[in-house]
Amino acid sequence: MVKIIIGLICLLIILFSPVGYNVITGRTGYIPLLKTPQYQGDCVEGTIYMRKRHMEVLERWRNAYVRDGIKRYVSINGIYNISLTGTCLKCHSNKAEFCDRCHDYGGIKPGCWDCHHIPEIKAEK
Amino acid sequence: MKIALPFFAIAAIVAVIYSGVKFYNLQIFFGIVLPYICFTLAIVGFIARIIRWAASPVPFHITTVCGQQKSLPWISHSKIESPTTGMGVLLRVIGETIVFRSLFRNDRASLYKDKSRVIYSSDKLLWAGALLFHWFLFIIVLRHLRLFLEPVPYWVITLQNMDGILETTIPGVYISNVIVSLSVLYLILRRFRSRIRYISLPADYFILFLLGSIILSGILMRHIYRVDILDAKAFIMGLIYLKPLVHEGLGAMFYVHLGLVSVLFMYIPHSKLMHMAGIFLSPTRNLKNDSRMKRHINPWGYPVKEHTYDEWEEEFKDALKEAGIPLEGEDVRLRQ
Numbered sequence: 427m428v429k430i431i432i433g434l435i436c437l438l439i440i441l442f443s444p445v446g447y448n449v450i451t452g453r454t455g456y457i458p459l460l461k462t463p464q465y466q467g468d469c470v471e472g473t474i475y476m477r478k479r480h481m482e483v484l485e486r487w488r489n490a491y492v493r494d495g496i497k498r499y500v501s502i503n504g505i506y507n508i509s510l511t512g513t514c515l516k517c518h519s520n521k522a523e524f525c526d527r528c529h530d531y532g533g534i535k536p537g538c539w540d541c542h543h544i545p546e547i548k549a550e551k
Numbered sequence: 552m553k554i555a556l557p558f559f560a561i562a563a564i565v566a567v568i569y570s571g572v573k574f575y576n577l578q579i580f581f582g583i584v585l586p587y588i589c590f591t592l593a594i595v596g597f598i599a600r601i602i603r604w605a606a607s608p609v610p611f612h613i614t615t616v617c618g619q620q621k622s623l624p625w626i627s628h629s630k631i632e633s634p635t636t637g638m639g640v641l642l643r644v645i646g647e648t649i650v651f652r653s654l655f656r657n658d659r660a661s662l663y664k665d666k667s668r669v670i671y672s673s674d675k676l677l678w679a680g681a682l683l684f685h686w687f688l689f690i691i692v693l694r695h696l697r698l699f700l701e702p703v704p705y706w707v708i709t710l711q712n713m714d715g716i717l718e719t720t721i722p723g724v725y726i727s728n729v730i731v732s733l734s735v736l737y738l739i740l741r742r743f744r745s746r747i748r749y750i751s752l753p754a755d756y757f758i759l760f761l762l763g764s765i766i767l768s769g770i771l772m773r774h775i776y777r778v779d780i781l782d783a784k785a786f787i788m789g790l791i792y793l794k795p796l797v798h799e800g801l802g803a804m805f806y807v808h809l810g811l812v813s814v815l816f817m818y819i820p821h822s823k824l825m826h827m828a829g830i831f832l833s834p835t836r837n838l839k840n841d842s843r844m845k846r847h848i849n850p851w852g853y854p855v856k857e858h859t860y861d862e863w864e865e866e867f868k869d870a871l872k873e874a875g876i877p878l879e880g881e882d883v884r885l886r887q
C-alpha cells in the first residue's frame with residue numbers, strides 16, 4: 427500500500443512537472459511580441475494567413491525561384507519579387523525580434539539560415 | 552453492430568465538437584470547460600481505481616513463472632523469470648513495461664495443412680506492432696511538451712528534429728506520426744479477423760477508433776487545417792495556469808483534437824487503458840516466487856475456536872456407547 431501511494435505521488439509529480447517548470451523559469455504568462463522596425467507597406471499576404479502558412483509560402487517561393495525560375499509573386503496585395511532577403515527581410519529586418527520570437531516559443535528550428543545569411547541589424551533606434 | 556456502434560459514437564463526438572465550434576461558437580465549452588472537467592475526472596477516477604485495487608488483499612504469492620525456480624544449488628535458477636528477490640521482481644516488471652517480454656512469447660493456434668492437428672506458432676507481429684505503437688506514442692507525447700514548456704528545453708527540440716529528420720514537406724512529416732498511424736490501423740484490422748472479431752467488444756473498437764481519430768485530427772491540424780502554433784501554445788499555457796482565454800487562430804480542428812483527447816482522458820479510468828497502472832499492480836508479475844522458501848501467514852488469521860473429534864467423542868460418550876458405536880478412545884485398532 428505504501429509503495430502504491432509512492433507510485434501515485436510520483437505519477438502526479440511527473441504529470442504536473444510542466445506546471446512547475448514554467449513557474450521556475452518564470453515564464454508562465456510569456457507571449458512573444460514581434461517587432462517589424464522597417465515597415466514598408468503591406469505584406470505579400472494577409473496577417474492571419476501569413477501567421478499560419480508563411481512556411482508554405484516560403485517553400486513555394488523557393489521551389490518557384492530555384493527550380494522553375496519564376497521571379498515574381500502575384501497576390502491580392504500586389505506584385506512582389508521572390509526573395510527572402512530582398513522582400514521579406516526588408517520589413518522584417520530583425521531576425522532576433524521577429525523570426526526567433528515565435529520559433530523559440532514554439533520550439534521550431536527552421537532551415538532558412540542553413541543557406542541564407544542572417545541580416546545585420548541596422549543601428550537605428 | 553459491434554463495430555458500427557463505437558464508430559458512430561466517435562463520429563458523433565467529432566460532429567458535435569466540430570459543429571459546436573464552427574457554427575455555434577462554443578469554443579469556451581469545448582476548449583475550456585470540457586478539458587477541465589475531463590482532466591479532473593481522469594485524475595480522480597484514476598486515483599480512486601488504484602486505491603480500490605490497492606485495497607484488495609493479496610494474501611499469497613501467485614506469481615506466474617516460465618523459468619526454473621530457485622532450488623538446489625546445482626540447478627541453474629532463472630533469476631528474472633522466477634524471481635526470488637526484490638531486484639529480480641523489479642527487473643521483471645521493468646522488462647514487462649518497456650519491452651513487453653510476456654507479449655514476446657505470444658503464440659497463435661492454427662490447424663496444420665491437412666487439418667489433422669492443431670499447431671502453435673510464434674506470433675511476433677502483435678508484439679512488434681504493440682511495441683512500435685507504444686514507444687512512438689510516447690515520443691509524440693514528449694513532442695507535445697513544446698506546447699507546455701517555456702522556454703522549450705533543448706532535448707524536446709532535438710527529439711522533434713530527429714523525429715522530423717526526413718524533412719519531406721513543410722511542415723515536415725514526423726516518422727512517429729506515420730508509424731503510430733500504421734500501427735493503429737494494424738491493431739484495428741487485426742480485430743477484423745474472424746476469430747479476434749468474435750472475442751472483441753464495442754469497447755475494444757471504441758478505444759482504437761478514439762486513438763485513431765486523435766491521431767488523424769492531429770495530422771490534419773499539422774498538414775491541412777493549419778493552426779497558429781503561437782495561439783495554440785498561449786491557449787495551453789492559459790489552460791494550465793487557470794487563466795484560460797479563447798484565441799482566434801485556433802481552427803475547429805484544434806478543438807476536435809483537444810475534445811477527443813479530453814474524452815480519452817475521461818475514459819481512461821473506466822477502460823482497459825488502465826493497463827498503464829495495472830502492469831505495475833499485476834500480482835502474477837510483481838510478487839516473488841518464494842512460496843516454497845517462506846511461510847506466508849494468512850493476514851486475516853485469528854485463533855479459531857476448535858472442537859476436536861476427541862472432545863466431541865468425550866462429550867457424547869454415553870450416547871455413542873448406548874448406540875453401539877465403537878469409540879476411538881477405547882478401541883486401539885481404530886486409532887492406528
